Amino acid sequence: MSMRTNGFQRPFNPMQIGTWLLLPTLLLQFVFFATPILPLAASIPCTICVFVCGGLTACFSYMCCKIDPIDARLCRHLAEQNGETAGNDNGDVGRDSNGNDSTKFCWVCGIDVHEQSMHCKFCNKCVENFDHHCHWLNTCIGRANYNYFFWAVGSTLSMVTVRGGVLAGLVVSYFVQYANSRKESGSGGGTLDRSDDWFGADAGMAVAIVNCAFLAVDAVCIVLLVQLFSFHIQLRREGITTYTFIVRDGQRKRDAGRAKMELERRRISAVEQAEREGKTIEQWRLRAAGCYPVGEVLCRPCDPLRRENRDNQSQNIQQRPPRPVGNGVENDEEFDIIAGNGNGCAPECETKVDMEEGEMDIVKLKPDQNGNGASASALRDAMERRKQYQEEEEEASDSQAVEFVQATSEEKDKSVMEKEEEE
Secondary structure, rough: OOOOOOOOOOOOOHHHHHHHHHHHHHHHHHHHHHHOOOOHHHHHHHHHHHHHHHHHHHHHHHHHHHHOOOOOHHHHEEEEEEEEOOOOOOOOOOOOOOOOOOOOEOOOEEEEEEOOOOEEEOOOOEEEEOOOOOOOOEEEEEOOOOHHHHHHHHHHHHHHHHHHHHHHHHHHHHHHHHHHHHHOOOOOHHHHHHHOOHHHHOOHHHHHHHHHHHHHHHHHHHHHHHHHHHHHHHHHHHHHOEEEEEHHHHHHHHHHHHHHHHHHHHHHHHHHHHHOOOHHHHHHHHHHHOOHHHHHOOOOOOOEEEEHHEEEHHHHHHOOOOOOOOOOOHHHHHHHHHHHOOOOOOEEEEEEEHHHHHHHHHEOOOOOOOOEEOOOOHHHHHHHHHHHHHHHHHHHHHHHHHHHHHHHHHHHHHHHHHHHHHH
């Protein structure tokens, strides 16, 4: 499979061709079936607004498809192979020339790429800060073109929202005036008259039906685009990509599945124990809370196992030492690792570190200038030394286990040889 450069490279995707047809269709439909029906005071600004949003959608989508989001290292590698100047469409030339950035090896591309890059199977290349592969644009979304993709979604949502609002007003006003005209003789209203006089065709009902059909299309687009745009707003707020979100969500579901299996295992053991001890009410409560799905919802507050979990969590929170203030510890996990060895966040924290020949010593971590606990550098150094000591302990235990197995096998071999000699 050849490497795709951008979204305009063949073969084209059917969904991509669908977007090329849908956008001009929506604009033309508005010009021919909405603009003539609107009052003149509303027709001109609404039409301008729809076409401005449509033009921005086309512009942002074009830029998103045109830019190659290839990884900068891969781009430079390919340029060196072809004897060209390193760089891609987005102007990233030698962005990582210092070589200090984190990298990983891509087995498909065969080179080191940025740590946040991922290999896209559709484009057959590594994309820097990979977000996802958009089938509607037939290109990968990465660091180079993500902003254009985001604003393309926003402008499309604006266009279909304005269109949907205008068409909804026209359809509602048409049928209201049509019902009034059937009750009373004479003209029904401005929207009804302009629809009947549409290009002199006297086809008001046909115009209303067309507007109803495209209103349904706009409604579907609005629902989907609101979800997509809100999702990417949340991603930008968290500073993560779609790929990272999917991986994290998958891990969360796997953790939830394992927790549920562990809860069911504990429930079975608790039911058996309650049955042995003759606690009938406790047994019924456990069985009722485990019934899916009614029991898990209605009996959840009185579930003994879940209450035990809540009590354990609250107890752990109360026992957890307070986090130091002003010492530069970056996250709770780092502090948990540090505080787990010593005496919480006391002014002089203690931590065990490894010394020569396996000896242990206690290193005092002095408080910072403000007296808010140990300094960040000292805490991080202690954490690193602790990790190193744990790794050495694991290696020592592994070597001891290997020596024990070898000694046992040697003794068995000796005993077998002695028996053979005796025979």
